[in-house]
Amino acid sequence: xxxxxxxxxxxxxxxxxxxxxxxxxxxxxxxxxxxxxxxxxxxxxxxxxxxxxxxxxxxxxxxxxxxxxxxxxxxxxxxxxxxxxxxxxxxxxxxxxxxxxxxxxxxxxxxxxxxxxxxxxxxxxxxxxxxxxxxxxxxxxxxxxxxxxxxxxxxxxxxxxxxxxxxxxxxxxxxxxxxxxxxxxxxxxxxxxxxxxxxxxxxxxxxxxxxxxxxxxxxxxxxxxxxxxxxxxxxxxxxxxxxxxxxxxxxxxxxxxxxxxxxxxxxxx
Amino acid sequence: xxxxxxxxxxxxxxxxxxxxxxxxxxxxxxxxxxxxxxxxxxxxxxxxxxxxxxxxxxxxxxxxxxxxxxxxxxxxxxxxxxxxxxxxxxxxxxxxxxxxxxxxxxxxxxxxxxxxxxxxxxxxxxxxxxxxxxxxxxxxxxxxxxxxxxxxxxxxxxxxxxxxxxxxxxxxxxxxxxxxxxxxxxxxxxxxxxxxxxxxxxxxxxxxxxxxxxxxxxxxxxxxxxxxxxxxxxxxxxxxxxxxxxxxxxxxxxxxxxxxxxxxxxxxxxxxxxxx
Numbered sequence: 246x247x248x249x250x251x252x253x254x255x256x257x258x259x260x261x262x263x264x265x266x267x268x269x270x271x272x273x274x275x276x277x278x279x280x281x282x283x284x285x286x287x288x289x290x291x292x293x294x295x296x297x298x299x300x301x302x303x304x305x306x307x308x309x310x311x312x313x314x315x316x317x318x319x320x321x322x323x324x325x326x327x328x329x330x331x332x333x334x335x336x337x338x339x340x341x342x343x344x345x346x347x348x349x350x351x352x353x354x355x356x357x358x359x360x361x362x363x364x365x366x367x368x369x370x371x372x373x374x375x376x377x378x379x380x381x382x383x384x385x386x387x388x389x390x391x392x393x394x395x396x397x398x399x400x401x402x403x404x405x406x407x408x409x410x411x412x413x414x415x416x417x418x419x420x421x422x423x424x425x426x427x428x429x430x431x432x433x434x435x436x437x438x439x440x441x442x443x444x445x446x447x448x449x450x451x452x453x454x455x456x457x458x459x460x461x462x463x464x465x466x467x468x469x470x471x472x473x474x475x476x477x478x479x480x481x482x483x484x485x486x487x488x489x490x491x492x493x494x495x496x497x498x499x500x501x502x503x504x505x506x507x508x509x510x511x512x513x514x
Numbered sequence: 515x516x517x518x519x520x521x522x523x524x525x526x527x528x529x530x531x532x533x534x535x536x537x538x539x540x541x542x543x544x545x546x547x548x549x550x551x552x553x554x555x556x557x558x559x560x561x562x563x564x565x566x567x568x569x570x571x572x573x574x575x576x577x578x579x580x581x582x583x584x585x586x587x588x589x590x591x592x593x594x595x596x597x598x599x600x601x602x603x604x605x606x607x608x609x610x611x612x613x614x615x616x617x618x619x620x621x622x623x624x625x626x627x628x629x630x631x632x633x634x635x636x637x638x639x640x641x642x643x644x645x646x647x648x649x650x651x652x653x654x655x656x657x658x659x660x661x662x663x664x665x666x667x668x669x670x671x672x673x674x675x676x677x678x679x680x681x682x683x684x685x686x687x688x689x690x691x692x693x694x695x696x697x698x699x700x701x702x703x704x705x706x707x708x709x710x711x712x713x714x715x716x717x718x719x720x721x722x723x724x725x726x727x728x729x730x731x732x733x734x735x736x737x738x739x740x741x742x743x744x745x746x747x748x749x750x751x752x753x754x755x756x757x758x759x760x761x762x763x764x765x766x767x768x769x770x771x772x773x774x775x776x777x778x779x780x781x782x783x784x785x786x787x788x789x790x
Contacts, residue, residue: 406614406616408613408614409616412610414584433620508619
């Protein structure tokens with residue numbers, strides 16, 4: 246440490262500087278990668294159906310904008326709905342496990358067991374049961390994404406300090422009071438972490454569901470374009486899937502800041 | 515002068531000393547096949563300030579939990595104002611403070627202070643709870659910090675909220691398990707001083723578990739020393755130093771004499787070769 250006194254810099258200015266310096270390396274690396282990619286494809290004259298150049302992907306993106314946006318909306322709706330259903334079901338299972346001992350002991354091992362089923366393999370079955378529409382995608386997202394929600398909430402509810410529980414016991418608090426006044430709010434930071442994982446998994450669930458059988462959505466576009474050897478369009482759709490993923494992740498993070506303003510913040514510094 | 519008929523121990527003359535509020539008779543606790551407490555006899559006079567002191571593992575915290583109704587003794591009986599500890603707790607006669615303040619991070623100080631009261635008495639409205647919480651925060655010297663969340667409070671302030679939370683129940687007895695154990699020495703001193711003031715203003719009976727000899731003598735009227743393996747009471751001292759006491763009392767020759775006496779007592783009860 247230097248022996249210089251701590252200077253009281255304006256917070257906003259230093260925060261901006263910190264944000265810039267933390268983002269800048271990533272942005273530079275990304276731009277460099279894109280330039281190198283473009284250069285390699287052009288120099289070695291790589292066929293565009295193997296690796297399209299970034300400029301070709303951009304052209305495809307512009308040319309197919311209408312189709313892609315329509316597909317993005319379909320996929321986004323699946324992700325959003327599937328995510329909400331996953332969180333609701335995941336929270337409900339965690340609550341039941343904690344509130345009812347017997348049911349919890351019955352349910353928890355089954356949930357863990359089910360977690361080990363390769364759920365992607367369920368996609369064809371869901372298509373068989375629910376058809377080509379929205380339902381099989383929601384079902385698939387649910388089975389893929391509810392588990393981190395349940396597990397993180399359980400961990401949060403079960404990590405309440407013993408002496409806090411003793412305090413509650415000392416005034417004769419009921420189990421339900423302890424659950425809703427202590428355990429549930431205490432679990433929210435954990436739950437929000439699980440929710441962010443569920444947001445990412447929801448994107449995967451939607452795309453896998455569309456691969457297995459769909460007539461619309463970005464997953465369908467990717468599959469269709471790859472059979473046409475339109476690799477630029479595949480990449481354009483992939484780019485939009487990634488944007489969707491990032492958007493949902495940050496939506497979950499904003500939700501976290503609203504729901505648990507007291508939770509410790511993690512910085513990438 | 516006529517004043518000499520009144521005992522000089524801090525506005526608590528002898529005539530207000532009633533029967534024992536807490537009476538422990540022959541209490542033993544066996545936990546995981548270990549004798550944690552052996553044949554404890556203890557009485558705590560109403561309105562008194564009693565400390566339990568002893569080395570780690572002597573069962574002093576377990577004894578406090580027995581008093582709070584959180585641990586069922588294996589044998590023996592405990593009476594708190596004629597009731598069992600669990601009954602007494604249901605009647606809000608017991609307030610508990612642990613070493614960790616255990617505040618809810620999502621609630622502000624005033625809501626934390628009224629938390630246990632709200633659970634114990636569901637008939638109280640939110641406004642009534644807030645008013646009671648605010649009143650208790652003022653009692654512990656945190657009237658200005660009602661809307662601060664725990665992460666905006668220092669360790670000492672958090673512990674003050676924990677004391678306010680216990681006092682909000684208006685308990686007959688305050689059971690405190692090393693409440694200042696995690697605080698730095700300076701904060702610890704001022705917390706002890708505040709606790710004395712709160713005690714004198716509220717007239718609560720206080721049972722304090724501590725491992726600080728100075729703290730026990732500075733604050734209490736009676737100190738019970740506990741020995742280890744098995745946990746048992748090995749000696750008791752009455753602290754005759756007059757109240758109100760401030761930190762200057764620690765320089766009093768009588769204080770120093772009591773420190774030596776208590777230290778000797780604790781050393782004698784500490785089994786040789788067990789210097790943990």
